[in-house]
Structures are given as C-alpha cells and as structure tokens.
Amino acid sequence: MTQIFLAAQAAQGGGSMTSFLIMMVAIFAIMYFFMIRPQQKRQKEIQNFQNTLQEGTQVVTGGGIYGTVKKIDLANGIIEVKIADGVVIKVDKGYVFKDMASTPMQGK
Numbered sequence: 869m870t871q872i873f874l875a876a877q878a879a880q881g882g883g884s885m886t887s888f889l890i891m892m893v894a895i896f897a898i899m900y901f902f903m904i905r906p907q908q909k910r911q912k913e914i915q916n917f918q919n920t921l922q923e924g925t926q927v928v929t930g931g932g933i934y935g936t937v938k939k940i941d942l943a944n945g946i947i948e949v950k951i952a953d954g955v956v957i958k959v960d961k962g963y964v965f966k967d968m969a970s971t972p973m974q975g976k
Contacts (some may be wrong), residue, residue, distance in 0.1 A: 917966050921947065929961030937964075 921927075925937045927949060935949035938956055945961040 873891060918961055918964060921961070921964065926967035927964045928967050929957075929959050930965070933957070934967060 890913055895963070921937055921940055923937050923940065926934070927937055927947075928934050929949065933949070933951055935951040935957070938950045939948040940961075942961075946962050947959050947964050948956050949959050949964070950956050
C-alpha cells in the first residue's frame with residue numbers, strides 16, 4: 869500500500885514540473901512579445917534615422933536640446949547642431965534623435 873502511495877506522489881510531482889516549465893515558457897514568450905521585441909524595433913528605427921540624417925533636419929539631442937542639423941561628419945561620427953542664431957554645438961551621432969514635435973501626428 870505504501871508503495872502505491874509513493875508511486876502516485878512521484879507521478880504527480882512529474883506533472884507539476886511539466887506545468888511549471890510550460891508556465892515559464894509562456895511567461896518568457898509574453899515578455900518577449902510585449903517588451904523585448906518592441907524595444908528592438910524602436911532601436912532599429914533610431915539607428916535608421918541616425919544613419920539617414922541630412923542637413924536641415926530637426927532633431928533632439930540626448931540631453932534634450934532641440935536644434936537643426938548644420939553639418940555631418942560621418943568619419944568621426946559628429947553632428948553639428950544649430951540651437952540658436954550663431955550657436956552651433958557638436959554632438960555625437962548616437963545622441964541625436966528625431967524631433968517628434970516637428971513631425972506631423974499620424975491619424976489626426
């Protein structure tokens with residue numbers, strides 16, 4: 869009788885381990901589709917914008933400074949941004965982002 873009881877407990881333990889693994893895989897899949905994948909997509913969009921920068925483009929720097937691209941030095945990865953009349957700053961290409969304020973809203 870004791871052997872049957874131990875065998876039944878062992879069978880139940882294996883089942884709970886399987887359901888635990890299925891739950892962990894489901895949680896990882898949810899995290900991938902709701903967190904990781906959108907972040908990777910956003911990062912690709914930012915890199916495409918930075919690689920296709922042109923003079924005259926409205927941008928925002930990583931520090932929150934709004935300006936217009938005046939000169940692009942691809943060899944050194946430096947962008948010159950005009951932030952006011954007679955004021956031009958040099959910014960690393962990786963810290964220049966799209967100015968959403970000057971972009972027309974889609975759907976409105």
